[in-house]
Amino acid sequence: MKKFDDIDLKYMKLALGLAANGRGRVSPNPMVGCVIVKNKKIIGSGYHGIFGGPHAEINALKSCKNAAGATMYVNLEPCCHYNKKTSPCVPEIIKSGIKNIVIAMKDPNREVNGRGIKQLKFKGVRCKVGVLKKEAEQLNEVYVKYITKKMPFVILKMAYSLDGKTSSVTGDSKWISSEESRRRVHDLRSEVDAVLVGINTVIRDNPLLTSHGRGKNPARIILDADLKIPLSSNVLNKEAKTVIATSKDSPINKIGKLEKKGIKVLKIPSSKGKINLKKLLASLANMGVSSLLAEGGPTVAESFINNEFVDKIMFFICPKIINGFSKMGDAIAVKNVIINKSGSDVIFEGYPDV
Amino acid sequence: MKKFDDIDLKYMKLALGLAANGRGRVSPNPMVGCVIVKNKKIIGSGYHGIFGGPHAEINALKSCKNAAGATMYVNLEPCCHYNKKTSPCVPEIIKSGIKNIVIAMKDPNREVNGRGIKQLKFKGVRCKVGVLKKEAEQLNEVYVKYITKKMPFVILKMAYSLDGKTSSVTGDSKWISSEESRRRVHDLRSEVDAVLVGINTVIRDNPLLTSHGRGKNPARIILDADLKIPLSSNVLNKEAKTVIATSKDSPINKIGKLEKKGIKVLKIPSSKGKINLKKLLASLANMGVSSLLAEGGPTVAESFINNEFVDKIMFFICPKIINGFSKMGDAIAVKNVIINKSGSDVIFEGYPDV
Secondary structure, eight states, X not given: OOOOOHHHHHHHHHHHHHHGGGTTTSTTSOOOEEEEXXXXXXXXXXXXXXXXXXXXXXXXXXXXXXXXXXXEEESSOOOOOOSSXXXXXXXXXXXXXXXXXEESSOOOSTTTTTHHHHHHHHTTOEEEEOTTHHHHHHHTHHXXXXXXXXXXXXXXXXXXXXXXXXXXXXXXXXXXXXXXXXXXXXXXXXXXXXXXXXXXXXXXXXXXXXXXXXXXXXXXXXXXXXXOOOTTOGGGSTXXXXXXXXXXXXXXXXXXXXXXXXXXXXXXXXXXXXXXXXXXXXXXXXXXOOEEEEXXXXXXXXXXXXXXXXXXXXXXXXXXXXXXXXXXXXXXXXXXXXXXEETTEEEEEEEEOO | OOOOOHHHHHHHHHHHHHHGGGTTTSTTSOOOEEEEEETTEEEEEEEOOSTTSOOHHHHHHHTSSOXXXXXXXXXXXXXXXXXXXXXXXXXXXHHHTOOEEEESSXXXXXXXXXXXXXXXXXXXXXXXEOTTHHHHHHHTHHHHHHHHHSSOEEEEEEEEETTSOSSOTTOOOTTSSOXXXXXXXXXXXXXXXXXXXXXXXXXXXXXXXXXXXXXXXOEEEEEOTTOOOOTTOGGGSTTSOEEEEEOTTSOHHHHHHHHHTTOEEEEOOEETTEEOHHXXXXXXXXXXXXXXXXXXXXXXXXXXXXTTOOSEEEEEEXXXXXXXXXXXXXXXXXXXXXXXXXXXXXXXXXXXXX
């Protein structure tokens, strides 16, 4: 296995850290950070800060006076293709006189995919590829999925009580998780392109599905095969874009009313009252949704899992026992919780606060 | 609030550590450890090692040549009562010439409950009480419950998949948890007086309910209102004592067959096929069961929780998604799991291994 020296690792870590500044802002582009080093000193750095804005390499080159002879660290292969918002980075890097370039991972985009590296090498720029590759791939896991599969990267978020319930027997789910966790979910919403829930969640909880002021709002996707959504639902407000996925037989009349409110209604093939998720995900990808946070209840979770559409899970386990109680307020808190690992498991020990 | 100096804390920690050596061996007695210090040096130490054997204080006194003028650290008030296996410690301590005694907590046993301290003080031994009281109470939580309430301390153990299932839809529960966790449960069984499951677990899984060689075996308690237990069940073997709790109407014929195998059959008032748990727990306490590990499935868990009989929980959360799959082997493992705290919650992040 190829080894990389500590200096490579150090500057690539910095580049990855810079890249992460673009989280929630550059989608569906990848997050990219760039550090330029000459005579053991950082002479320039930059990151891709906003979709449509200049790439990390360009920002970094602009930030230093003279990059000739320097080494560039960047977490993704520089681009060389033209059919996009900005001109390609490779020619600019060559022009700058950069002598060495250290790259974490090739760009899986078929338009690049090694061609950027080839062009750099051809012009005499020495390339080292693969430094912190795994970390780079994880940072851009959404981009990698989206650009290679033309499907959104799906994060399934669930909140469970310690005894594995998502709500009380009457459907009361406010709140299982702690305030901190709910804020974490709001942050997460600001980082994804879209959130998705089933119609039952809309009817029962009437959520906003926004980031509650913690960043940009994602588009809201509602699974609603029978178009049961009440016109007064919070998700139909103007705070964020909303898309309703419904069956092809849904009444034109109601569709019209929704469209008048500015809601996009997607007619998706459905069977037995269930939207064909694969077709929906493909449509969403076409609309530019590269990341989707599925936040529904157990039914939505089950369909996503059954169909192997879940790329990542984010499960909140909350120290409450809901048991067969009807109200969330009756749930038993567990106090003095101690959490230990046991092989791959986690043990929660504590005392029911009765 | 009363403060204690670092020296008190240091030696009391040692005493608590020694006390813990008695775990699983002294029940229903408390775990007690004792350190004797003279001129800043430990001159003796001991612990209560086995039920019926000498107490910690006596062992510690025996281990040093001359305790006169020394300070004794002990995590529980020394005993002063006679109606038990060993003679009381207080007279021995007084006889030894111990000058100071530092005690973590009063003995809640009504036969002692401050009387030991009173006798020591009366004889001129200076007493300091309350050093690491909370830790001492937790160490002996089983004893405190049992001696004050005459009911067993109940630990509810459950193993859940990440999506809150205890088995597949067909009832397959082998195995949700990791090997390490199953060993941890075997250890736990060796530390309690009895384990309890419902008859459905016996019929479905045919478990041994022993410590699998990791220590002494607990008594096995089976909730079986209708006396459905197959006579070939593993829990009826000779490895450990077994008690079957059944309703008063169970057939005398089957009871006879079980009793011939050496099984104890307890007739407990029942209604609608459910054993009255309170009566059962009281009977078990009478039989000397001070700690009970309830290991059943969700039905057993729910009845214990509903009736507020659970003193402590121990829930294993396992990085698998069982979903609606029928076989445990179909469960989706979650890989590269990262565990973070979020307020009082725990977040599991990871990637379904599909």
